Every structure is written in C-alpha cells, then in structure tokens.
Amino acid sequence: MTQPDPVLVELISSRLRDIPDFPKPGVVFKDITPLLADGAAFGAVVRDIADRRRGTIDVVVGIEARGFIFGAAVAHELGIGFVPVRKAGKLPGRTRSVSYDLEYGSASIEIHEDSFVGGERVLLVDDVLATGGTAGATARLVERLGGVVAGFGFVVELEFLGGRAHLEGSDVVSLVTYA
Numbered sequence: 001m002t003q004p005d006p007v008l009v010e011l012i013s014s015r016l017r018d019i020p021d022f023p024k025p026g027v028v029f030k031d032i033t034p035l036l037a038d039g040a041a042f043g044a045v046v047r048d049i050a051d052r053r054r055g056t057i058d059v060v061v062g063i064e065a066r067g068f069i070f071g072a073a074v075a076h077e078l079g080i081g082f083v084p085v086r087k088a089g090k091l092p093g094r095t096r097s098v099s100y101d102l103e104y105g106s107a108s109i110e111i112h113e114d115s116f117v118g119g120e121r122v123l124l125v126d127d128v129l130a131t132g133g134t135a136g137a138t139a140r141l142v143e144r145l146g147g148v149v150a151g152f153g154f155v156v157e158l159e160f161l162g163g164r165a166h167l168e169g170s171d172v173v174s175l176v177t178y179a
Contacts, residue, residue: 002052004175008044012155012176015041030156030178032066032127045175046070049125049153050077052173057150058120059083063138064090064109067126070155074125083115083122085138096144100137109134111141118146129154129174132166139167 015035022029036042049070059081062071068084075082088097088108097110116122122142124135129152139149152167157174164172 004048004173008048009176011041011044016156016176030128030158032155035155036069042073045155046073046077048175049123049173050074052153053123053151054078056121057123059116059122059147061085061111061115061122061124061138061142061147063124063126063134066128067124070127070153071125074123074153083111085109085111085141096141098137098141100133101131107134109137109141111138111145113145116142116145116147120147121150122147123151123153124149125153127155129157129163129167129172130161132161132163135163136166139170 012035015038017031017034019029019031021027057080060071060075061083062068064084064086072082086109088110091110091112094113095110096113097108099106099108124138126135129135135152142149149170151171151173154174155176157163157177159177159179
C-alpha cells in the first residue's frame with residue numbers, strides 16, 4: 001500500500017484533539033469528533049480508505065463505536081455491506097464473542113454468527129490502533145466465522161503502544177501515526 005498523502009495527514013492531524021487523562025489518568029485520548037464535524041475532512045478520510053481497497057474486499061467490519069462511523073461510510077462509498085462488531089451484550093440473536101486486553105483494562109466483543117457465508121474478503125476499520133487488542137480480537141472473530149481478513153484501516157495509530165505486533169502479517173494502513 002502507498003503511504004498516505006502528506007496533505008491528508010496534515011488535514012487529519014489538524015482535526016484531532018487530545019483529551020488528557022481520559023478514560024483514566026495517564027491516558028491521552030485522541031478525539032476524532034472535530035474531524036467528523038468537518039465534512040470535507042471526513043469525506044477525504046473515507047475516500048482514501050475506500051480507494052485503497054476498491055475491488056479487493058467484499059465487506060467492511062466496523063469496531064464499536066467509532067469504527068462504526070468510518071466503517072459504515074467506507075462500505076457505503078464502496079457499495080458493499082457493513083458488519084458491526086459490538087461490546088458484549090449489545091447484539092440481538094446468536095453471537096460469537098472473544099475477550100481481550102486493551103491499553104486500560106480488558107473487554108469482550110461479539111459479532112452475529114451469521115455475518116459471513118464464508119470466504120468474504122473483509123476490511124476491518126476503526127478510528128485508532130493502540131495496543132492492537134481490539135483489532136486482533138475482531139480478526140479472530142471474523143476468521144472463526146469464515147471471513148478472510150484482507151486488511152485493517154485506521155485513521156490514527158499510536159505506534160508507541162505496539163499494536164501492529166498483534167496484527168503481524170496483516171496489511172495495516174494507518175493514515176496518521178504518532179511515534
């Protein structure tokens with residue numbers, strides 16, 4: 001994959017806000033709401049992620065909650081389906097779940113058992129790659145249900161947390177990276 005356009009990187013960076021000590025002391029939360037509020041910037045992000053994968057994926061999986069925003073928009077841009085991965089207990093019907101560690105605790109996520117017929121090429125989308133726990137857990141769920149993880153798309157990567165190591169061997173694109 002090609003590197004993100006420096007103009008896009010600057011646009012995204014200028015639309016992010018740091019929130020110190022959220023959700024707990026010592027964590028600096030990367031707030032994407034200013035990016036979402038700027039229609040042109042949001043559209044540029046969606047188009048970039050979509051254009052990198054056009055014709056190579058069958059479905060987009062978005063990780064709760066901000067991954068829903070970007071993932072659904074990317075799926076719409078590509079004219080393909082969207083599958084949500086949610087926190088445990090939020091989906092009706094039959095689900096599969098997995099527990100994992102994240103940078104400030106642990107959690108469980110789930111997906112509907114009938115999300116994939118089998119063999120679909122899947123792009124997993126979320127706003128931030130931090131420790132890689134959520135993304136790695138999502139990939140395991142997708143694969144258990146017969147999907148093929150074609151790659152990951154993130155708006156921001158917190159490189160210093162080492163999340164890529166949990167996605168070893170995968171095609172990972174992050175538009176903005178913080179060392």
